[in-house]
Amino acid sequence: MRKTSERSTDSPVTVAGCPRSTDSPGTGPEFQHSTDSPGTEAGSPRSIIGPVTGAGCPRGESYFIQEITDPRRTLASSVLVTGGELPLCSVRLTEPVPIARIPDVMKEIRKMKVEAPLESGTVLIRDVLGLGSNVIATKTIRRIKDTQ
Amino acid sequence: MKQEIQDLDVLIIGGGPAGLAAALRLRQNGIENILIAEREKQPGGILRQCIHDGFGLTRFREMLSGPEYAERFIREAEALKIPILTNASVTEITPDRIATVVARDGLRTYRARAIILAMGCRERTRGALAIPGSRPAGVFTAGVAQAYINLYNRMPAREVVILGSGDIGMIMARRLTLEGAHVQAVFEIQPYPSGLTRNIRQCLDDFGIPLHLSHTVTKVHGERRVTGVTVQEVGDGFRPIPGTEQFYPCDTLILSVGLIPENELSLGAGVKLDPHTRGPIVNERFETSVPGIFAAGNVLHVHDLADYVSLEAEELADAVTDYVTGKDLPDCSVSVTCDKNINHVIPQTVSLRESVNLSLRVNRPLTDVKVAAVQGGDVIAKKTLKKALPAEMISLHVPKDRILPGKELEVRIL
Ligand SMILES: Cc1cc2nc3c(=O)[nH]c(=O)nc-3n(C[C@H](O)[C@H](O)[C@H](O)COP(=O)(O)OP(=O)(O)OC[C@H]3O[C@@H](n4cnc5c(N)ncnc54)[C@H](O)[C@@H]3O)c2cc1C
Numbered sequence: 001m002r003k004t005s006e007r008s009t010d011s012p013v014t015v016a017g018c019p020r021s022t023d024s025p026g027t028g029p030e031f032q033h034s035t036d037s038p039g040t041e042a043g044s045p046r047s048i049i050g051p052v053t054g055a056g057c058p059r060g061e062s063y064f065i066q067e068i069t070d071p072r073r074t075l076a077s078s079v080l081v082t083g084g085e086l087p088l089c090s091v092r093l094t095e096p097v098p099i100a101r102i103p104d105v106m107k108e109i110r111k112m113k114v115e116a117p118l119e120s121g122t123v124l125i126r127d128v129l130g131l132g133s134n135v136i137a138t139k140t141i142r143r144i145k146d147t148q
Numbered sequence: 149m150k151q152e153i154q155d156l157d158v159l160i161i162g163g164g165p166a167g168l169a170a171a172l173r174l175r176q177n178g179i180e181n182i183l184i185a186e187r188e189k190q191p192g193g194i195l196r197q198c199i200h201d202g203f204g205l206t207r208f209r210e211m212l213s214g215p216e217y218a219e220r221f222i223r224e225a226e227a228l229k230i231p232i233l234t235n236a237s238v239t240e241i242t243p244d245r246i247a248t249v250v251a252r253d254g255l256r257t258y259r260a261r262a263i264i265l266a267m268g269c270r271e272r273t274r275g276a277l278a279i280p281g282s283r284p285a286g287v288f289t290a291g292v293a294q295a296y297i298n299l300y301n302r303m304p305a306r307e308v309v310i311l312g313s314g315d316i317g318m319i320m321a322r323r324l325t326l327e328g329a330h331v332q333a334v335f336e337i338q339p340y341p342s343g344l345t346r347n348i349r350q351c352l353d354d355f356g357i358p359l360h361l362s363h364t365v366t367k368v369h370g371e372r373r374v375t376g377v378t379v380q381e382v383g384d385g386f387r388p389i390p391g392t393e394q395f396y397p398c399d400t401l402i403l404s405v406g407l408i409p410e411n412e413l414s415l416g417a418g419v420k421l422d423p424h425t426r427g428p429i430v431n432e433r434f435e436t437s438v439p440g441i442f443a444a445g446n447v448l449h450v451h452d453l454a455d456y457v458s459l460e461a462e463e464l465a466d467a468v469t470d471y472v473t474g475k476d477l478p479d480c481s482v483s484v485t486c487d488k489n490i491n492h493v494i495p496q497t498v499s500l501r502e503s504v505n506l507s508l509r510v511n512r513p514l515t516d517v518k519v520a521a522v523q524g525g526d527v528i529a530k531k532t533l534k535k536a537l538p539a540e541m542i543s544l545h546v547p548k549d550r551i552l553p554g555k556e557l558e559v560r561i562l
Binding site for chain 2: 090
């Protein structure tokens with residue numbers, strides 16, 4: 001069967017998954033490896049990759065370097081709520097964390113149980129696993145008796 | 149029992165991002181006597197269950213989750229004391245804008261000077277696809293699976309196959325995986341994915357879930373619960389190729405095969421539909437074929453981003469303001485046509501007297517193209533795109549001073 005998730009690494013490389021540029025929806029960033037342009041500081045991710053050209057939006061270049069050297073993701077899930085008008089409260093990370101740590105963060109989130117009422121934006125776990133990202137509530141949940 | 153009729157300036161049907169944004173803008177424009185009717189317990193629309201982030205980048209320059217994006221509008225609506233009647237289903241609207249609403253306290257009847265349709269869309273189901281086989285439990289649309297997991301705390305699946313590469317399906321592939329299910333693969337009948345690239349990357353590639361294009365499910369197996377599906381490669385005309393059958397054991401088949409605007413109420417009022425968007429035909433003021441009935445958001449055409457839904461609803465609200473304040477408005481009698489590369493264009497009719505924002509989608513992936521608005525051979529507005537994908541809406545602004553009155557308006561790919 002054909003697998004489309006495989007992508008060729010020949011240049012030019014199209015990096016998928018960049019949030020779309022807001023002024024020109026429909027264009028994704030495209031990047032080209034090239035070796036003949038002036039280099040940058042040795043040892044930095046930037047110098048390993050070489051100059052990046054053809055980004056389709058302002059965030060393209062930094063996104064590409066991040067994605068090659070240290071891919072990070074945010075995470076959304078939910079936690080159990082007691083005494084609330086809903087059984088669950090949705091949560092998310094405030095900052096992306098290394099992809100490899102997503103399962104660990106998921107475990108931390110699963111352990112949580114919170115009591116209603118709960119305001120959207122409330123920090124539920126500060127600096128989760130020391131990764132520099134908070135788990136916050138993304139829904140306001142009222143207590144059951146307040147809604148009756 | 150004779151119903152007492154309450155008069156409104158504007159009745160808004162649906163409290164999702166479209167209905168909320170329209171209500172806020174109307175109030176800001178000074179239209180006081182408005183009401184949002186929402187059939188769910190809470191406003192927010194489909195966003196209440198879209199807990200992933202990816203909302204608000206255009207509007208707020210922030211990555212918000214669906215519930216947070218919705219709450220920003222709900223808070224503003226509360227601050228402006230906009231009445232939102234929840235647990236209230238609109239069951240009928242008439243061409244003279246009388247609406248019947250089933251609310252907690254019984255039937256209510258409203259007569260509105262304008263009605264805004266903001267009912268969102270529905271998911272296509274297995275019935276719409278006509279997949280042969282038995283009818284066991286375990287076949288869900290992606291949105292239903294999403295509601296089970298994100299709203300009701302129910303895990304509907306263990307071994308999963310997903311049919312269709314729509315965004316909701318891919319988002320659910322990730323969500324199910326994070327919650328401990330095993331997603332074997334996503335199959336897409338088209339030769340290209342139907343969802344956004346960012347979702348292929350972050351929801352499938354990250355978790356090693358393969359996406360197989362030009363494949364479809366040709367049989368569902370199982371008596372009480374799904375026990376597996378047969379998948380086949382498709383050739384010309386999407387016909388399954390004999391000999392390519394593969395059996396995938398699973399307990400759940402998730403369908404992410406498209407969304408269709410919610411049309412029951414619109415049809416009842418005599419609103420004419422566009423066969424391509426499958427939503428109402430509208431003019432540049434978002435007014436349907438029935439005067440005084442307007443539409444925006446997913447009920448009009450399926451959007452890729454909620455941010456664009458809000459924007460569209462605000463544009464609509466400005467037009468509704470003009471309508472209810474009795475402003476003299478130009479006749480919209482010129483049809484907007486499009487070439488064979490374009491699936492649809494909104495609005496379908498224009499006056500050629502005002503600036504207009506055209507929203508369109510191409511019907512296959514294209515690279516290095518110009519999308520142009522053309523009048524009698526003259527290009528009056530254009531936009532250059534490195535990539536144009538069916539998954540992404542394209543908008544094209546046509547400024548008033550470029551429009552040539554009296555000449556047909558066509559949208560073309562150059
Ligand atoms: C699963 C999923 C994932 C998505 N992911 C993203 C994303 O990552 N980023 C992004 O920007 N966008 C995303 N979108 C798109 C975005 O959520 C939608 O475009 C947007 O919610 C549409 O808004 P709407 O107001 O038109 O419709 P909806 O949000 O569907 O709201 C319609 C409302 O009308 C109510 N209603 C319907 N009929 C009646 C009736 N007869 N009487 C009373 N009330 C009625 C419904 O209950 C509902 O609350 C996603 C959509 C889905 C479904």
